[in-house]
Amino acid sequence: MAEWQRIVSDLEAEGILLVQDGNHGEYRPRPAEFGDTGTAFIRAADMSSGRLLFESAQKINDVARGRIRKGIGAPYDVILSHKGTVGKVAFAPATCPPFVCSPQTTFWRSLRHEVIDPLYLYAFLQSEPFRAQLRARENESDMAAYVSLTEQRRLSVAVPPLEIQRAISDVLSALDGKIAVNDRVSTMALELADARYAHAIRELDFGPETFGSVATVVGGGTPSTKTEEYWGGGIAWTTPTDVTALSAPYLFETSRTITSAGLENCASQLYPAQSIFMTSRATIGAFALPQMPAAVNQGFIVVLPPTEELRWWLLHEMRSRVGEMISLANGSTFLELSRKNFKAMPIRLADAQVVAEFAQAVSPLHGRAAQAAAESRTLAALRDTLLPQLMSGKLRVRDAEKIVEDAV
Structure with a gap:
């Protein structure tokens, strides 16, 4: 190649x-x-x-x-x-x-x-x-x-030669088509969940509660990049690019990892799976629910809800308020929403029964969307594996077509 x-x-x-x-x-x-x-x-x-x-x-x-x-x-x-x-x-x-x-x-x-x-x-x-x-x-x-x-x-x-290019594009287009279907499934599930939230809050007013009063709001940091022993370990370390690149808000891996020593020497904790990660600088309001424990850099606001039911309510409240968050951001080089301003934002909060019913309704939707996103991730990995093998001639087009047929 x-x-x-x-x-x-x-x-x-x-x-x-x-x-x-x-x-x-x-x-x-x-x-x-x-x-x-x-x-x-x-x-x-x-x-x-x-x-x-x-x-x-x-x-x-x-x-x-x-x-x-x-x-x-x-x-x-x-x-x-x-x-x-x-x-x-x-x-x-x-x-x-x-x-x-x-x-x-x-x-x-x-x-x-x-x-x-x-x-x-x-x-x-x-x-x-x-x-x-x-x-x-x-x-x-x-x-x-x-x-x-x-x-x-x-x-x-x-x-490569044109005949190889066209054979490769024909094989990979089947994978891309299935990935596109999965992404539409995720999008539709999220839109349904957002619609359920809009319905749940239609008669609610803002009360005395704030993001900071109902949940733990924290952030992250970066270990010294000059210390080699902090990097390349088994701990996921999330940057905004990891999140903005997602087609659906479910994070399965990060481009960089840190060691235990790196975690001890940065401002981030190791946050549990299903924490709410939101980008808070440059791009404000991109979301991810990590599917594994993960740390974050300083470009995030992390929300740790006290209960599973409140997780889904707060996630959708945050998703519905991105425009307001951007208006509260400031900065000369790039906009940044401070944790102080975020924590002070009042929220709409229904009673416990409504919150529980909402969680029961949207949790399966998020589950289906995450499942589709995980499948797309597997298919994308297969595409990335097939492409260099096809280009190098190590894999025949006919064999690749059979692999793709079995996968989709």
Whole structure:
């Protein structure tokens, strides 16, 4: 596979690939230029399960669109999120409506389909070898996770012969399809749970209780990165990137781990499974329920409910208040919601029976959503295993098709 590796900037120089982000220079669409109709303005939040969510995306009017000269999407583009949330990938179908990339997203466009098949490019950008390149670059600044356009052009792409590309994309598309179905199952389950919560609070007012008065609210920290013995142990250590990359709020693993010594020398505790993790800086209001004990860095607010029933109530109360939390955040470099401000926020709290009935109703929905997310994770791992084996010739396409058929 090594002989097929090509640097992105070289592919651009040869007119094979075009990589362009939505950084529109000094111009940013003004609030008055957004509306319900117009050209979709694609952010990381508008990417899910490989799809671009054109209908729910913000729209810019013709005046704003007329000022934009780069980051203009087209059919068969592969869209990559590169700022805040790094590593989401989506494919623009042949019949896609007009769209432009926001400053959070980049399009990768094959200019010569006889050299790089767009569906293969979509598959490769989801592969572990490519994601590893992103991870190596996304935390090079002290700000939110970010891989600049310059850095993206330094990445490498494997470009095997076209017949291999198309065989690979055909095999992997079946896995991607099942992952997309699972992600829709998770999304629908969460939407049902949110709707149940909206119904439960429809006649409730805010009372004297606050997040801080009904639950334990804590945070996290980072062990010294200069001390090697703190890192690479068996303890999950969560960063906001681990959470913002999730398609559903269930965390099964983290990109980095720490040792017992690292845990003892940072501000985080080892929080139990099913704690409520919420990102509190840069991206505010991304949630995860860890499926295993985990620590967190300083980019989180962690809520530890006193009972299982209250866990689900507080999670949905938090999910419904993200806009308000953002309004309470401050910071010159990036917005951050302080624990003090969060703890002081009043909440809507029903009596114990209503809270228990709500938990009984939504707990199975979260269970089904987590199950679908876990299955998607397994399928994604299978995809990442098959891709290099197919590209190296160690696995025949026919055998890979049988493996995929058994998996889905």
